[in-house]
Amino acid sequence: MHIGILTMTFALPGCTSLKEKRQRMGGLHERFGRSPTVAVCESGERNSLTTSEWTFVVAGHSVPEVESLCSEIEDRLQRGVDGRVTEAIREIL
Known part of the structure; x- marks a missing residue:
């Protein structure tokens, strides 16, 4: 199992x-949190009006599977959120 x-x-x-x-x-919770392999939460900038930070924890059987799911989430967010992505950080455990 990889995270x-x-x-x-x-x-x-x-x-x-x-x-x-x-x-x-x-x-975001409804779109991504329904998957049994993804957990999502607003992780920072909760009281800021002009910035929002969200963290997605993805589980998979292999590193390529986890990377693919992270890429899919990132792509969907860049197209589907009424805002601009300023930073995306990935970490594989």
Whole structure:
């Protein structure tokens, strides 16, 4: 069993309230947390209006499988979030 940790930071230009931030980042738990191989949480910048940080923990039988799942999550986030990815950090354990 291999574990991957993907931490992504987003810039949310023009965001004026925490409610708007939650709406713009909403649905990440539902989109990714349903998979039995992925855990997701908002891991930082909770009170910042213009920045959001999310961490995804991915489990797989092989390193290539974990890398592939991390790449898929990263690609989907870059296309599906109303914000700009400013940092993506991957770590394989």
